[in-house]
Amino acid sequence: MQRLKKKTALVSGASSGIGRATALVLGAEGAHVVLAARRSARLEAVAAEIDSAEVQVLDVCDADRCQEVLGERTFDIVVANAGLGLGLGSIQEGDPRDWRRMIDTNVNGLLHVVRATLPQMIARGSGDHVVLGSVAGFQVYPGGNVYCASKYAARAIYEAMRIDAGGHGIRFTTINPGMVETEFSLVRFDGDARRAKEIYAGMTPLRAEDVADAVLYAVTRPPHVNVGEMVLWPTDQTSTSVVHRS
Numbered sequence: 602m603q604r605l606k607k608k609t610a611l612v613s614g615a616s617s618g619i620g621r622a623t624a625l626v627l628g629a630e631g632a633h634v635v636l637a638a639r640r641s642a643r644l645e646a647v648a649a650e651i652d653s654a655e656v657q658v659l660d661v662c663d664a665d666r667c668q669e670v671l672g673e674r675t676f677d678i679v680v681a682n683a684g685l686g687l688g689l690g691s692i693q694e695g696d697p698r699d700w701r702r703m704i705d706t707n708v709n710g711l712l713h714v715v716r717a718t719l720p721q722m723i724a725r726g727s728g729d730h731v732v733l734g735s736v737a738g739f740q741v742y743p744g745g746n747v748y749c750a751s752k753y754a755a756r757a758i759y760e761a762m763r764i765d766a767g768g769h770g771i772r773f774t775t776i777n778p779g780m781v782e783t784e785f786s787l788v789r790f791d792g793d794a795r796r797a798k799e800i801y802a803g804m805t806p807l808r809a810e811d812v813a814d815a816v817l818y819a820v821t822r823p824p825h826v827n828v829g830e831m832v833l834w835p836t837d838q839t840s841t842s843v844v845h846r847s
């Protein structure tokens with residue numbers, strides 16, 4: 602049974618990892634999926650795996666472009682997932698360029714997507730708005746500093762949406778995973794594959810599909826049920842700074 606037939610879903614950051622996996626499960630449930638990110642070839646490859654999909658090359662940091670591409674559309678489901686971490690150094694030695702990019706993508710980019718998509722949901726009186734947060738939005742860890750700050754902000758934005766746009770039939774959800782093996786660490790360590798792999802050494806991280814499954818659960822509940830905050834840990838990770846390795 603396809604539970605999302607006739608629904609249109611937007612997934613930002615659909616070219617990789619959690620966004621890609623989410624786009625695939627929503628598509629498999631019959632949704633028309635709008636895939637947004639910066640790398641068009643990667644988006645086209647994901648679109649080819651979905652019955653009904655379209656590609657929108659979009660940098661979420663560009664507020665005008667978010668409004669232009671998304672503002673006139675109607676989405677039943679929005680998964681605001683695009684995000685990144687850069688570096689794992691101490692705050693006293695951090696690079697302000699990395700800080701700006703993280704804040705611009707994870708905070709401003711999220712706000713741009715929210716601003717462009719919420720008004721039409723309010724006007725129609727329905728919709729599912731899902732924010733990809735992180736356990737880094739609940740606990741700071743060594744070297745996490747500005748990435749954690751951006752994810753604390755994402756949680757505040759989720760809470761703000763519930764308050765400001767509540768009462769219009771919209772469901773607001775935030776999914777907050779611990780360690781997920783995607784391209785996240787590769788991006789964080791500037792393409793250093795060895796260092797990225799080491800992050801998951803001796804432990805079993807979440808898979809992107811585990812997180813996509815949580816998104817699917819939230820958006821397929823009966824209309825009166827709103828899954829709010831979900832936290833998903835790998836069994837081997839018991840806090841943001843405690844990982845049990847074999």
Ligand SMILES: NC(=O)c1ccc[n+]([C@@H]2O[C@H](COP(=O)([O-])OP(=O)(O)OC[C@H]3O[C@@H](n4cnc5c(N)ncnc54)[C@H](OP(=O)(O)O)[C@@H]3O)[C@@H](O)[C@H]2O)c1
Nearest residue numbers: 614616617618619639640660661683684735781783784785
């Ligand atoms: N992996 C983890 O351990 C983990 C844990 C908790 C939360 N998260 C969160 O989960 C989300 C997805 O991360 P992931 O693990 O799936 O990492 P990923 O594999 O690196 O995917 C990140 C996605 O975000 C997109 N993106 C980055 N900057 C963008 C921009 N300016 N405009 C549009 N799209 C942009 C990337 O696409 P392009 O490069 O093509 O633009 C890519 O599709 C992020 O918000 C991350 O913070 C990840």
